[in-house]
Amino acid sequence: MSVQKLNSHSEFQQLIASDKVTVIDFWATWCGPCKMISPIFERIASTVGDKVQFAKVDVDEQEQISQECGIKAMPTFIFFKNGEKVESVVGADPSKLQVSAARGRMAESRMSSRGRQSRIGGVTLQQRSVRFIRIESCISRPERKGAHCPTHTFCLCLLRRAVVRHAALLLLMLRRLPLRLRVQALADTLPISSSQAAISKYSS
Known part of the structure; x- marks a missing residue:
């Protein structure tokens, strides 16, 4: 050039x-x-x-x-x-x-x-970056961890994809989700053999 x-x-x-x-x-x-x-x-x-x-x-x-x-x-x-x-x-x-x-x-x-590879499941990397900021904001505010938190839907979507690079963040999000959503996320994300053990661990 x-x-x-x-x-x-x-x-x-x-x-x-x-x-x-x-x-x-x-x-x-x-x-x-x-x-x-x-x-x-x-x-x-x-x-x-x-x-x-x-x-x-x-x-x-x-x-x-x-x-x-x-x-x-x-x-x-x-x-x-x-x-x-x-x-x-x-x-x-x-x-x-x-x-x-x-x-x-x-x-x-x-x-x-x-x-x-910027479009995965119809979501661009830029959109994901914005949503991660929203997730971190949700995590940093315990009072927003209820079932009506606007980021819970995306949390579930991200958990289902089992994104290895963000495993630590996923575990933290999982702890912040209500019990009903934890069980739903684990059931959809993990194999049956491992989901039962994981559900008992994170539902306590």
């Missing part, structure tokens, strides 16, 4: 707002180390591919961007994602720059892979 030169603050804002990892090289024409590492930065951009965006900012031409990013030394490489600074490399250190760029590419690859 080619390196984009940012010529305005609006271009900068638009670029870093992307959900892709964006690496910006803050440099100056009079900076020797900047000139030394520039070909390496270009080569990294060409090898990483389109998973990560690369750009350059001349600190003398774009003072507003430089001040906003708190640039105090050149070269400085800042990594952005969704408008937020996530990492930085100060100085002409090719190894650190390559490692950080590779880490950004791996993160984007994982997100892309998850995106292909």
